[in-house]
Amino acid sequence: NAGVTQTPKFQVLKTGQSMTLQCAQDMNHNSMYWYRQDPGMGLRLIYYSASEGTTDKGEVPNGYNVSRLNKREFSLRLESAAPSQTSVYFCASSEAGTVDTQYFGPGTRLTVL
Amino acid sequence: RKEVEQDPGPFNVPEGATVAFNCTYSNSASQSFFWYRQDCRKEPKLLMSVYSSGNEDGRFTAQLNRASQYISLLIRDSKLSDSATYLCVVESWGGYQKVTFGIGTKLQVIP
Numbered sequence: 001n002a003g004v005t006q007t008p009k010f011q012v013l014k015t016g017q018s019m020t021l022q023c024a025q026d027m028n029h030n031s032m033y034w035y036r037q038d039p040g041m042g043l044r045l046i047y048y049s050a051s052e053g054t055t056d057k058g059e060v061p062n063g064y065n066v067s068r069l070n071k072r073e074f075s076l077r078l079e080s081a082a083p084s085q086t087s088v089y090f091c092a093s094s095e096a097g098t099v100d101t102q103y104f105g106p107g108t109r110l111t112v113l
Numbered sequence: 114r115k116e117v118e119q120d121p122g123p124f125n126v127p128e129g130a131t132v133a134f135n136c137t138y139s140n141s142a143s144q145s146f147f148w149y150r151q152d153c154r155k156e157p158k159l160l161m162s163v164y165s166s167g168n169e170d171g172r173f174t175a176q177l178n179r180a181s182q183y184i185s186l187l188i189r190d191s192k193l194s195d196s197a198t199y200l201c202v203v204e205s206w207g208g209y210q211k212v213t214f215g216i217g218t219k220l221q222v223i224p
Contacts, residue, residue, distance in 0.1 A: 042214030
């Protein structure tokens with residue numbers, strides 16, 4: 001039981017490049033989330049998916065797109081990376097859509113030059 | 114005013130000491146409260162939920178003061194392994210779920 005896995009762990013991009021962050025969970029959770037964490041700021045929700053086939057914007061969705069491929073997988077895509085997207089990205093999943101049932105992946109450290 | 118405010122610290126305390134952190138929130142309609150722990154360069158993990166009646170888990174005690182809109186975390190007999198950043202999390206429901214994370218308070222327990 002791996003919990004929540006994310007790939008890659010680290011990535012360096014140049015401005016304008018695109019990439020997809022992958023996330024998978026093996027806990028049969030319905031809800032999945034993408035957060036970003038920046039110094040001096042709390043985790044901020046980018047997008048979430050309450051169930052397979054649905055996605056909704058969070059607090060900071062601009063510059064990102066998501067795909068809920070199936071119940072296990074939720075990917076985050078940066079179409080044209082900007083330096084402001086340099087951050088640590090965490091994927092999470094939740095059994096009941098509540099904070100106390102939320103489990104986080106190990107994170108992806110992204111640097112955009 | 115930020116929705117959730119925490120003193121970022123760091124709080125440097127000797128082993129065995131008692132330390133307390135507070136977290137204030139601005140939305141009086143907030144309904145659920147939590148403390149998460151985040152080790153350096155790792156993912157956040159749920160430490161404990163905070164109930165209206167307060168709750169205790171071993172050396173950790175969490176309390177909620179709705180009148181003054183703050184939650185607290187008390188750690189007794191600090192261990193070196195308690196060194197981490199403690200995140201305050203507030204959940205509210207107003208037609209949709211909103212979860213707000215504080216910036217965290219860094220604790221360093223010194224031998």
